[in-house]
Amino acid sequence: MSLLTPTLLATARAVVVALLAVLAALAAGGFLRGLSTRALRTVFATTAVVFFTPTMLAGYGWLPTVAHWPSGSVAREIFYGAMLWVRFTPVAALALWLANPGPGSSARHCAKLAGVGGGRWWRRELGAAPWLAAGVVFLCVFQEFDLATSWGIRTWTVGLFDAQIGGLSLNESLQLAMPALAVELAVIIPLLCVLRHLRPRIREKTHESRAGCLLPLVHVFAGPALFLFGPACFVLGLGLGGFAAWMENFTLVGELAHSLLLAFVCALLSWLIATNVKRNMALALAVPGLLGPLLLSLFTLAITQPLGAVGRSVLPLVAVLTLQLLPLALLLRVLIRLGTADTALHIARSSGARPVLWSLSHGPAAGAVLLLFGMAYGDFTASALLAPPQFTTVFVRIFNLMHYGQSAVLSASLFIAVAAPLLACWLTHRALRAYFARRAH
Amino acid sequence: MPTEPLWKLSNVRYFSGVVDWPVAPVTLDIPRGRTAILGPSGAGKTSLIEVLVGFKRAMSGESHGPLSLAWVPQDHGLWPAHTAREHLTLVGASTTKAEQLLAAFDLAEVGTSRAGDLSLGEGARLSVARALAQNAPVLVMDEPLAHVDSARVGKYWRVIREHIASTGASLVFATHQPETALAEAEHAICLHAGSPVFQGSISQLYNEPPDEKLTRCLGPANWLTPDDSRAWLGESWASGRCVRPERLVISPAGPLTVVASRFCGAFAETELRSADGAIRTFLHRPEQALAVDTKVKITVKLFATS
Numbered sequence: 018m019s020l021l022t023p024t025l026l027a028t029a030r031a032v033v034v035a036l037l038a039v040l041a042a043l044a045a046g047g048f049l050r051g052l053s054t055r056a057l058r059t060v061f062a063t064t065a066v067v068f069f070t071p072t073m074l075a076g077y078g079w080l081p082t083v084a085h086w087p088s089g090s091v092a093r094e095i096f097y098g099a100m101l102w103v104r105f106t107p108v109a110a111l112a113l114w115l116a117n118p119g120p121g122s123s124a125r126h127c128a129k130l131a132g133v134g135g136g137r138w139w140r141r142e143l144g145a146a147p148w149l150a151a152g153v154v155f156l157c158v159f160q161e162f163d164l165a166t167s168w169g170i171r172t173w174t175v176g177l178f179d180a181q182i183g184g185l186s187l188n189e190s191l192q193l194a195m196p197a198l199a200v201e202l203a204v205i206i207p208l209l210c211v212l213r214h215l216r217p218r219i220r221e222k223t224h225e226s227r228a229g230c231l232l233p234l235v236h237v238f239a240g241p242a243l244f245l246f247g248p249a250c251f252v253l254g255l256g257l258g259g260f261a262a263w264m265e266n267f268t269l270v271g272e273l274a275h276s277l278l279l280a281f282v283c284a285l286l287s288w289l290i291a292t293n294v295k296r297n298m299a300l301a302l303a304v305p306g307l308l309g310p311l312l313l314s315l316f317t318l319a320i321t322q323p324l325g326a327v328g329r330s331v332l333p334l335v336a337v338l339t340l341q342l343l344p345l346a347l348l349l350r351v352l353i354r355l356g357t358a359d360t361a362l363h364i365a366r367s368s369g370a371r372p373v374l375w376s377l378s379h380g381p382a383a384g385a386v387l388l389l390f391g392m393a394y395g396d397f398t399a400s401a402l403l404a405p406p407q408f409t410t411v412f413v414r415i416f417n418l419m420h421y422g423q424s425a426v427l428s429a430s431l432f433i434a435v436a437a438p439l440l441a442c443w444l445t446h447r448a449l450r451a452y453f454a455r456r457a458h
Numbered sequence: 459m460p461t462e463p464l465w466k467l468s469n470v471r472y473f474s475g476v477v478d479w480p481v482a483p484v485t486l487d488i489p490r491g492r493t494a495i496l497g498p499s500g501a502g503k504t505s506l507i508e509v510l511v512g513f514k515r516a517m518s519g520e521s522h523g524p525l526s527l528a529w530v531p532q533d534h535g536l537w538p539a540h541t542a543r544e545h546l547t548l549v550g551a552s553t554t555k556a557e558q559l560l561a562a563f564d565l566a567e568v569g570t571s572r573a574g575d576l577s578l579g580e581g582a583r584l585s586v587a588r589a590l591a592q593n594a595p596v597l598v599m600d601e602p603l604a605h606v607d608s609a610r611v612g613k614y615w616r617v618i619r620e621h622i623a624s625t626g627a628s629l630v631f632a633t634h635q636p637e638t639a640l641a642e643a644e645h646a647i648c649l650h651a652g653s654p655v656f657q658g659s660i661s662q663l664y665n666e667p668p669d670e671k672l673t674r675c676l677g678p679a680n681w682l683t684p685d686d687s688r689a690w691l692g693e694s695w696a697s698g699r700c701v702r703p704e705r706l707v708i709s710p711a712g713p714l715t716v717v718a719s720r721f722c723g724a725f726a727e728t729e730l731r732s733a734d735g736a737i738r739t740f741l742h743r744p745e746q747a748l749a750v751d752t753k754v755k756i757t758v759k760l761f762a763t764s
């Protein structure tokens with residue numbers, strides 16, 4: 018058995034999606050740069066909804082549509098690629114925005130007036146930023162598992178996961194993973210070299226034309242529609258009859274608790290690490306997370322299996338999820354630091370202006386932990402491979418139930434599983450705000 | 459000498475300002491030579507300039523302007539990954555010319571620095587130097603040298619002036635600095651809410667602005683109504699007039715009393731009380747310090763009106 022062909026297929030798919038995502042991000046760069054801070058936050062928040070929604074919801078919600086196309090068909094492949102493009106283009110836009118969004122539109126117009134421009138000028142202006150963005154999107158697409166397994170897409174993650182769950186020994190699984198690992202390292206190593214020299218800066222708002230507004234608008238509306246509202250409506254419609262049954266049995270309550278607790282612990286740990294390490298250490302710690310949950314879980318299994326009780330506990334899962342969240346935690350830390358003027362923070366601290374301190378420091382930190390929490394909560398791969406039997410998480414349970422096809426109870430369960438962290442996040446947010454507001458007065 | 463205007467805008471409509479509000483149709487002739495676009499913040503100076511250079515599209519109307527021009531945008535429009543020297547050579551300056559311009563704008567030391575690493579002041583100078591290096595027949599500058607220290611601004615304007623004199627280029631620039639407009643422009647266009655409210659010579663705007671609002675386009679001034687002229691000067695003017703500080707003389711011995719006087723550098727603000735108890739502030743160039751309670755009178759050195 019070899020996963021070489023699915024790996025090559027996944028590589029080709031990731032290259033195409035990454036290039037298209039970077040092109041879209043470049044086209045939208047000027048428009049985004051011209052937006053006010055508030056509008057920019059709204060755009061990123063809306064697209065972030067897509068990124069932090071558990072992909073199992075979209076996998077389940079779009080399954081009837083995808084099932085119309087034969088397994089392995091071009092239509093299914095295009096739909097899968099398009100969904101990944103919608104999901105990860107904001108990632109490319111964010112990477113470009115942080116690394117180098119390129120010259121502003123006034124600078125481009127000056128170049129046009131002076132008869133300057135062309136490929137060489139553009140390559141020089143953009144530097145390594147498009148490659149950085151493409152690399153990040155490539156890794157995201159290449160490691161994708163949830164949608165692929167739901168829709169029967171041929172890719173190495175599905176092949177490797179099925180082989181491992183199907184009873185293949187860990188050594189054989191790791192051997193199967195070698196081509197994918199080689200591809201990932203070929204991307205991660207240059208990526209780290211670029212990241213090492215990167216100095217993200219606050220981007221001054223520039224005078225921008227409205228050109229390039231189409232793609233961000235498409236993403237702002239299409240992303241949440243495709244990954245959240247559309248599937249949620251489908252799941253809700255199918256699951257209406259299942260809520261009563263769910264209420265009677267309260268199945269999944271234990272799994273929900275496990276998932277919420279695990280996500281909270283891992284989010285907090287990753288944030289604490291991200292905010293307390295220096296730059297080079299941060300980059301080193303980000304490497305395991307960049308490998309993706311599947312490879313990271315397999316390597317962790319190889320390390321922890323000989324450890325006996327510790328290896329069979331929830332600790333390896335906590336470690337993997339924390340490492341998995343670290344790249345995102347570090348990114349959020351950079352974003353928060355860029356968005357907050359050090360001088361404003363210093364004055365807020367020294368003057369004891371607590372409400373200001375909340376809005377400048379504690380609030381963004383709490384928001385970052387909530388985002389990490391949402392990301393950790395949606396995990397399936399690491400939980401499926403590493404969670405001890407007495408600590409099954411909600412999406413592992415739902416995934417196992419999906420083998421029996423779509424049903425009202427399963428749909429209701431999935432809806433509740435997706436809604437539970439939103440409710441938890443909202444309640445936590447309210448509680449934290451109330452707490453800090455009371456302390457301020 | 460061609461008499462055709464540099465730009466001719468007929469009923470041109472465009473969006474203006476940060477929130478993109480549409481302005482009333484603009485009809486405007488910009489003559490050849492040196493023209494200053496003036497107006498308070500938010501008046502639409504940048505939007506008009508962006509329409510002139512083709513950066514912003516007009517919604518309707520007709521616009522005829524030069525085909526070749528160089529632009530200094532408000533945000534400098536630099537190319538962050540290119541060095542200061544490359545900014546000049548890329549637009550057509552020879553190596554020698556580039557070095558001359560770098561030296562003239564005190565940028566020789568940062569010639570190999572990328573534009574993204576320059577300070578705001580250096581970026582502002584480089585943006586102007588690039589426009590001059592382009593050798594275009596028309597220069598359009600949006601608040602040029604705005605971030606440059608005031609002690610050196612005059613030196614850089616001299617470079618721009620010499621360039622214009624040697625090439626015969628026209629200059630259209632927006633500025634908030636009355637001194638710059640007075641020193642560098644022949645013509646003035648004043649904007650209010652995106653629409654031109656004055657088009658004419660800079661000296662006319664300085665000496666005989668048609669209303670009180672326009673007096674402020676070129677710095678501090680006293681606007682005296684016919685009633686004011688009667689109350690404070692003992693004269694009877696037929697209409698309101700702008701009296702610049704250098705034309706208002708406050709001299710000892712008279713019916714007015716000095717309440718307070720503050721020297722502000724180029725002029726002084728002096729509060730006077732009239733015989734009937736009214737108090738008003740006048741701007742003038744004091745020839746001597748005015749002590750409180752001194753009795754004074756006001757005289758105005760008017761131009762001979764046409």
